[in-house]
Amino acid sequence: TQLLEQSPQFLSIQEGENLTVYCNSSSVFSSLQWYRQEPGEGPVLLVTVVTGGEVKKLKRLTFQFGDARKDSSLHITAAQPGDTGLYLCAGARAGNNRKLIWGLGTSLAVNP
């Protein structure tokens, strides 16, 4: 059973389009992180959200944590080829925040 479901699994879009990636769970998380991974490299942290309903923006990327802290979304505006990569969400459970629960990832390809 996958505790964190990511969707879509694959996404191929044209430069300039908008997209949203979802991370859903039936479990409550004390915090949730989004990472981006490029081919041949390790995941790199983009953002951490902690409070239910929290919204964080990182240039063209907008991250939202659900009110119940069970889900999150990543929205990219006007995608660029440099956004191509594997986007991963990872949640920390209360009482064991060192062991992250990882989603399977969304592989994004932005075509010029």
Next chain:
Amino acid sequence: GAGVSQSPRYKVTKRGQDVALRCDPISGHVSLYWYRQALGQGPEFLTYFNYEAQQDKSGLPNDRFSAERPEGSISTLTIQRTEQRDSAMYRCASSLARGTQETQYFGPGTRLLVL
């Protein structure tokens, strides 16, 4: 060094051999994590340490897998009697382990191929 380093970067071994994968975390980082990652998928937790203490090894697949961090710095993941299904990318990460919003910094990984 500035980041997490792992060695070797690539390891090809024959089924039944033992392998040892090394992780050198960022200096001063308290926590060290081992993951296994399939191509195009998220990391799969194996185990983690705070200083030299192994806090959680629930993700180790079986007793052929073990890890140590004897001096609270460098860590070694050992796989005994390797099997073909052990072939994967093994990644190490380290963090300062302060508060609930810690950042894990990942190494480049060791690609293991068991023939």
